Amino acid sequence: MSSSKTSRRGIERGLYKSLAPAFAWQEKDQGYQEKGRCAQDVHGERKESERRRGGRTPIEIRAASAREGRGKGETKGVIPGGFLRKVLIALKKKENVEKIAGELLSDIAGVLFLEDIEDGVEDVEVLVLFQWRGVIGEGLIGRLRSLKFIQALTAGVNHLPFEEIPENVLVASNSGANAGYIAEHAFALMLAAAKRLFLHDRLLRKGEFRQDIFSKPLRGSVLGILGLGSIGRRILELGRSFGMKVYAVRKSGKPEAGAEFVGTPDDLPYVLREADYLVIALPLTRHTEGLIGERELSLMKRDAVLVNVSRGKIIDQEALYRHLLSNREFTACLDVWWNYPRAEESFRQDFPFEKLPNVIMTPHIAPLVPGYFENMLRHALENVRTFLLWDSPANIVDRKDYVP
Amino acid sequence: MSSSKTSRRGIERGLYKSLAPAFAWQEKDQGYQEKGRCAQDVHGERKESERRRGGRTPIEIRAASAREGRGKGETKGVIPGGFLRKVLIALKKKENVEKIAGELLSDIAGVLFLEDIEDGVEDVEVLVLFQWRGVIGEGLIGRLRSLKFIQALTAGVNHLPFEEIPENVLVASNSGANAGYIAEHAFALMLAAAKRLFLHDRLLRKGEFRQDIFSKPLRGSVLGILGLGSIGRRILELGRSFGMKVYAVRKSGKPEAGAEFVGTPDDLPYVLREADYLVIALPLTRHTEGLIGERELSLMKRDAVLVNVSRGKIIDQEALYRHLLSNREFTACLDVWWNYPRAEESFRQDFPFEKLPNVIMTPHIAPLVPGYFENMLRHALENVRTFLLWDSPANIVDRKDYVP
Structure with missing residues (x-):
């Protein structure tokens, strides 16, 4: 059941499926x-x-x-x-x-x-x-x-x-x-978690007007970004526009305009501890697979928001599931997954993320705009x-x- | 049943209730x-x-x-x-x-x-x-x-x-x-609608991995803003950061840096027609009550996103309900309402918005951050x-x- 045992094929199949709609769309809407x-x-x-x-x-x-x-x-x-x-x-x-x-x-x-x-x-x-x-x-x-x-x-x-x-x-x-659209999706997820949109919408539909459940601000909070490629840099720009302080980790550790702190992978624990919001914008490589595991999650703030718009396997699946189960104020916003369904198959991970209230789930659609x-x-x-x-x-x- | 007949008291009571948590919060979390x-x-x-x-x-x-x-x-x-x-x-x-x-x-x-x-x-x-x-x-x-x-x-x-x-x-x-936090909330709602977060999250939890349901981009789209007070201007800034073209209406019609178009209230029809997203950031006055009615909604794009973070009564309640019912691709994101519950009362509008899938609902919490x-x-x-x-x-x- 551990994520590292899930075959590599999962991602490939998923990608295959994930790419198919592009063609479907080409035909119906120019x-x-x-x-x-x-x-x-x-x-x-x-x-x-x-x-x-x-x-x-x-x-x-x-x-x-x-x-x-x-x-x-x-x-x-x-x-x-x-x-x-x-x-x-x-x-x-x-x-x-x-x-x-x-x-x-x-x-x-x-x-x-x-x-x-x-x-x-x-x-x-x-x-x-x-x-x-x-x-x-x-x-x-x-x-x-x-x-x-x-x-x-x-x-x-x-x-x-x-x-x-x-x-x-x-x-x-x-x-x-598609960096711009992926960054938009990352902010859509992050803001939905910060403003507790899912919780409020559900309660309000039941007649419960709960103004005692507060929002988290973006302004003044710390946005951690793992990876400063084109997606990470665009997320940095948007974070700055929202008045966030950006703490990033990149392989080179090279400084980046607008970031308060940029470290190398050795600085990951520091960024994990400081971040109110953490966005993963890394490629999946031999070095990043399973990068965010039990220890890393345990360093994060109790009520942090973790956003993954890159590849599922950068996070250890079991560790994240257990962390969400025992930290109900922690939110995971996931556009990318460990297992992708083939055509006609149901979406299914190794752990029942779909039963958790503190997850926001989208089907790898961050770049999918007309x-x-x-x-x-x-x-x-x-x-x-x-x-x-x-x-x-x-x-x-x-x-x-x-x-x- | 028309919104204009709803007593003014509704808002006052609502405001009264909406302010109470501030005090509650003061006591428990400094x-x-x-x-x-x-x-x-x-x-x-x-x-x-x-x-x-x-x-x-x-x-x-x-x-x-x-x-x-x-x-x-x-x-x-x-x-x-x-x-x-x-x-x-x-x-x-x-x-x-x-x-x-x-x-x-x-x-x-x-x-x-x-x-x-x-x-x-x-x-x-x-x-x-x-x-x-x-x-x-x-x-x-x-x-x-x-x-x-x-x-x-x-x-x-x-x-x-x-x-x-x-x-x-x-x-x-x-x-x-609190203009900054209200603008954050407006973008949270707008992005949740653009990226169809509620639909995807619900489908994915049922096992449906639907990559054929596309997102709307913010970049390159038209953001209409009604009112350029401190909230409207902050929304303009964020819209520009997302690469949106801003078309605004303000009483004076005075130009504003960053906006492609600023008109007077006479230009409202033009802005309604052009907007992919429309945010209401006006005060509720004798002149703005019921400003957005049946005719105004009919001018908007079929799949537009309407965000209200100012006061409910600027929109005609019945007109909006009927528009949402017959235009399922149109989305309304509402943080403000026509009727506010007293303490212990249930939240209830004159029309059953809570039954519509194309509404995102929050309980007047845009400014409520610690x-x-x-x-x-x-x-x-x-x-x-x-x-x-x-x-x-x-x-x-x-x-x-x-x-x-």
């Missing part, structure tokens, strides 16, 4: 695309940065020559294979995916989709993927003999089997794509573009964080 | 006082402003002479009556109230409490009050023959019977005292001090907004 501000801003920045580097890059000049050789009619839209360097986007070919790939890559690369892999993938240099299991498989990865760069669409890459990926292949996460898929794809393909043109992609992960 | 940042900051600003005005004021010099005449031993703490100008604080004498009054007024005024009114109130110039009914009464107000200034402890003054208050008496609200009462008292007594020393108090209300 109307919100203009809301994808984040990626569009990044897009704007790219244009600026390319301009600053002095117009066309050597590769663009080569691409332009190639286009001239091939005739102008073929230069627009997605060109399936046979054109300069190849990018395989491991998704089904759909209008919105093709459109974004066309905008961001077609002038410098040939783009393939899952439907195209029978045409030959030996010269594919870049693989863009959502999930691995059930999509990539050993057969395919073995055939990608020219692979240099894997770009994930997700901010977390703990679902990739690093042991199957050749060591010379760079892997990039998609950190930053347009989020397009956002995510744009953000990822921007990085692929940077890899292809400048060989300096962002968000490269350290494989030693995932395999010994 | 430990959070250090969190009362707001009032303390204002305090700091006062000292600075007094310094800038060139040290002691003429009244302070007179006060000092009077103290010298009376002997130094009597100059500290609360001096009950007989000392220069008189302030009646219509609260029971309790340690925390006496302490704050001592800090802020004892050097320039004599302070009376409810227990002291038999000693003579004919020369009381300032009345500080929480509730009116059951406390002030006709007998008392008739005896306050020197009254010049009434300072409310609440941000809203709609519970005062202006027809009983002589026209030459200035009335000040306590706008600003220390809020001391905050509020400090903020009010700062303004009394300004009245006494400089005759230029803030937050003077226009009595024409309350009586014809």
Whole structure:
């Protein structure tokens, strides 16, 4: 029953399921695309940065020559294979995916989709993927003999089997794509706990008008943040806007503007003790799995609010359940879980969190706003573009964080 | 059954009840006082402003002479009556109230409490009050023959019977005292609706992992704000931090930094049409009662989120109930109500809001954080001090907004 024994597959299956609605949504609602501000801003920045580097890059000049050789009619839209360097986007070919790939890559690369892999993938240099299991498989990865760069669409890459990926292949996460929405969700959960919305709403519906149950303020309180990647930094900004004092832990311990304190993982006990609210915004790696266990929980304030919007397994499941059971003023706000249901399965953890009043539960939906898929794809393909043109992609992960 | 027929007493009784816990809390928990940042900051600003005005004021010099005449031993703490100008604080004498009054007024005024009114109130110039009914009464107000200034402890003054208050008496609200906490509560409600926390939590507890139910983003969406007093302006600031576009309506129509649009009440239809989220932060006056009725609701987006943290009667009760019933994607987040229960009564509105899934309900608790009462008292007594020393108090209300 201990969380560490739960198979890794749980997360992968969950992720698989968690990604499916993106596609469902793509089909039924295209109307919100203009809301994808984040990626569009990044897009704007790219244009600026390319301009600053002095117009066309050597590769663009080569691409332009190639286009001239091939005739102008073929230069627009997605060109399936046979054109300069190849990018395989491991998704089904759909209008919105093709459109974004066309905008961001077609002038410098040939783009393939899952439907195209029978045409030959030996010269594919870049693989863009959502999930691995059930999509990539050993057969395919073995055939990608020219692979240099894997770009994930997700901010977390703990679902990739690093042991199957050749060591010379760079892997990039998609950190930053949906950071803003994940931070919004973290604050939604934190504020719902602080203002006891669930308790008051339930009592009021029964006719109980209980003004003796007070709220916790955000202003003046201490917000602990574990991890200062793009999500953690956005949470820091919002915390400052609410007048909170921010105490953070990050691997480097490097100071961050706006934080009262930033420490290394050695300072975790200090931050746990001080935090009125604690948000976990870490990647799930060999080093962070089970980071928050019985001892860590015991250091926290009696009435603290713990928010997890990254990956469930960073917290020890049994330890958290027991802590919630014996500390009724402590609240856990969980968007991420240990076990994810397959399609048609019920949601079920190893411990009955659903019976506890001091938990607020959401089904890994922090980034799921209309347009989020397009956002995510744009953000990822921007990085692929940077890899292809400048060989300096962002968000490269350290494989030693995932395999010994 | 229409809301306009509900007696005014409802609110007053409600307010009466809503204030009671403050006193209850004073007795049981003094430990959070250090969190009362707001009032303390204002305090700091006062000292600075007094310094800038060139040290002691003429009244302070007179006060000092009077103290010298009376002997130094009597100059500290609360001096009950007989000392220069008189302030009646219509609260029971309790340690925390006496302490704050001592800090802020004892050097320039004599302070009376409810227990002291038999000693003579004919020369009381300032009345500080929480509730009116059951406390002030006709007998008392008739005896306050020197009254010049009434300072409310609440941000809203709609519970005062202006027809009983002589026209030459200035009335000040306590706008600003708890604006930060009320804005936090508004965002708690707004985010809970945007992220569908209640729906997801309920489904997940039943085992339903529903990632096809998307969230609404805050970033890039339009936040409508009715009223740009201290609460509205704080909501504007937070909205900007979340990346929202702010469209506001205020009486003056005066532009406000950070808002994309500020209009007069004539622009209400435009703001209603554009808003993804609409927060009401208006005082309840003759002009705002029933402001949001059937027509106004019909202009709003199908899936808009309406948040009321000011006074219930600004919305027409029946119109809102019917709108929620026939627009299931519309959400109302209500902290304020039309009817408030007396002690021992059940909470009950004229329409069964408690049966609707698209309402989030809290019992008028937006400002109720530990220390809020001391905050509020400090903020009010700062303004009394300004009245006494400089005759230029803030937050003077226009009595024409309350009586014809």
